[in-house]
């Protein structure tokens with residue numbers, strides 16, 4: 081197992097947003113998180129790279145093991161964690177810098193200075209995010225001139241450049257058109273050969289299309305997990321069934 | 330009947346609008362009159378030798394060289410003290426401080442109160458602390474420190490506004506890459522907010538450049554016959570030189586006061602113009 | 617590497633706290649220095665003589681330390697400048713937020729900003745060499761240095777601040793509020809007077825208080841144009857001395873620490889500080905208690 085959640089509880093102030101969550105996330109698989117709005121999917125994602133630390137008054141208990149090490153201890157270095165666990169946001173958020181500078185932002189801040197190494201890292205990351213062919217001639221143009229879908233793939237490249245092992249994606253295609261969505265979904269399939277992916281989505285079709293494992297969240301609890309095939313063809317819990325057949329909002 | 334009423338209401342509205350427009354026109358006329366008066370009186374006295382000469386007992390030989398140099402010295406040091414302190418404080422308040430804590434609330438209340446303290450009171454502070462207590466004497470250094478404290482609240486507040494305009498998604502993007510807070514500040518937050526910070530800072534500095542009262546309080550001289558060479562030299566500044574000439578009874582001195590004002594206004598207007606250009610660039614990017 | 621970054625982050629955060637602390641130290645230093653000298657002053661001059669005395673002659677023989685002439689002078693400047701800055705500031709704000717088209721605003725706002733950015737020394741010059749002669753043409757009995765001329769200049773200088781504070785509040789009123797009234801056939805004037813002004817009344821009040829506080833602390837205009845004669849008068853055509861005017865006047869000569877003159881400057885400064893501080897707090901209090909919410 082790449083990641084193991086043991087009885088994780090999470091609070092925003094008094095709001096109990098995750099309730100004794102237990103979940104195993106496998107290496108080189110795509111895990112989809114589904115569930116109605118406000119059920120805690122984004123919160124779950126935020127616990128995996130400790131992004132919640134930027135929100136005041138949050139509290140977490142339990143254990144999250146990444147490669148059998150508890151990431152919630154103070155001893156676990158935050159920078160190391162986030163280098164290992166990359167994150168892509170719902171809305172593309174490239175920095176207002178050139179495409180090149182966006183990709184090298186992370187590695188440079190982590191101390192990589194060699195120009196050749198940076199150059200090859202840029203190409204490698206952009207190839208992996210299937211953007212290289214579209215931007216190779218305009219690496220010095222502003223990232224804001226790219227289309228929404230291209231921006232999102234740039235954000236994925238930016239993430240890959242720090243050489244993570246896990247990729248978290250919170251509704252990565254919800255702000256994109258169908259064409260761009262398709263491109264990114266195809267990208268997932270190649271990415272999963274080298275990374276473990278955790279993807280939040282509101283689209284049942286997307287979850288069914290791209291993921292290997294699925295976890296269904298409701299009110300901060302995980303109601304059911306299993307292989308995507310099982311969840312979608314043979315749900316054990318009535319509430320899961322209701323949700324995937326569209327009887328929930 | 331009803332129509333008559335509507336007509337009356339419309340008429341009233343038009344009258345009201347007329348009053349408002351005349352108010353605006355009044356402001357514009359005042360600005361023009363002020364500029365006209367200054368230029369009418371001062372322009373003919375403006376010359377290269379006016380800028381390169383020392384002040385003198387004779388109006389036709391007097392110049393602003395030492396005052397201009399004093400202003401430049403003082404303002405440069407003021408910038409050196411005030412901008413790092415102001416931006417640093419703003420960074421602390423926006424990026425580090427816990428907004429809910431009593432310490433932060435006291436800090437912010439304190440800063441907004443300091444912004445309302447009259448300039449002349451800062452002069453007394455400078456006199457007691459820098460001139461006497463720290464024994465910097467009536468020097469450029471004392472003046473610059475005094476002015477720095479005076480404009481500090483303005484720089485802090487405008488920098489805070491600029492920092493608030495940085496989208497949180499950009500910061501999160503950087504943090505999510507494992508980049509530390511300070512690296513995020515230098516990598517994303519400052520590059521994004523620098524035009525706004527500069528705009529506010531330039532306006533604050535140009536205010537310091539026009540101040541006379543606090544520097545008179547710390548004992549900047551009315552007459553300086555040499556060019557200042559170090560921060561510990563005694564000094565005068567353009568506004569004080571202008572004040573000095575304006576308060577003399579002879580008309581010739583008021584004429585050269587006006588010439589001095591023209592120089593001061595040109596300096597201030599060019600600083601303001603830079604600030605406005607920066608702001609427009611910035612706004613276009615935000616739209 | 618990791619340790620180094622952590623250490624640097626720690627040092628930076630602590631230094632920034634130190635930076636922020638400077639503003640607290642500034643306030644404390646203001647209070648301590650003002651209080652210290654003022655306390656010394658009141659050891660020599662009974663506080664009641666200071667507050668209720670009608671003669672201000674700290675450098676003459678016999679000395680007299682009745683601050684009322686300075687106080688009345690200051691308040692006259694504040695009052696007469698308000699007659700200009702408050703209504704005209706309010707009117708400009710209404711025009712900018714309710715009547716002006718976007719393009720007009722773009723021209724007028726920089727003009728107001730310019731007006732606000734002109735140093736007070738320049739207004740002082742303008743008052744003495746332009747406004748005063750004008751007043752004396754109309755009212756020849758006017759003295760060369762007089763309250764009226766200085767007040768007009770102070771009023772013009774504070775007008776932009778009043779306008780921009782109020783305009784900000786008016787622009788924050790959502791358009792839905794206006795549209796409701798326009799749909800009922802209201803004219804712009806009716807909307808401005810019956811809806812916009814009432815719903816921004818606390819911002820308006822707060823801006824007014826701030827403008828008065830600014831006028832009280834204004835120095836160079838009054839030092840140049842209002843005169844240096846501390847007489848107790850209510851006639852705006854006569855010369856007076858304000859609290860700030862006195863402070864500047866004293867500082868132009870050498871005054872050495874420890875002398876009664878030095879302490880006197882601080883006593884007047886303390887009074888000025890408290891007057892403006894209270895007004896600023898009142899202005900903030902008004903805003904805080906009636907925060908406009910939509």
Ligand SMILES: Nc1ncnc2c1ncn2[C@@H]1O[C@H](COP(=O)(O)OP(=O)(O)OP(=O)(O)O)[C@@H](O)[C@H]1O
Nearest residue numbers: 092095097115116117118119120121122123124135
């Ligand atoms: N920053 C925050 N501060 C306080 N409460 C929050 C915060 N973010 C989320 N919550 C609360 O935590 C709960 C879970 O929210 P979360 O964002 O994880 O839901 P979600 O499943 O991602 O929903 P959606 O599908 O709408 O994105 C909700 O009750 C929400 O109100």
Ligand SMILES: [Mg+2]
Nearest residue numbers: 121122123250
């Ligand atoms: Mg979410």
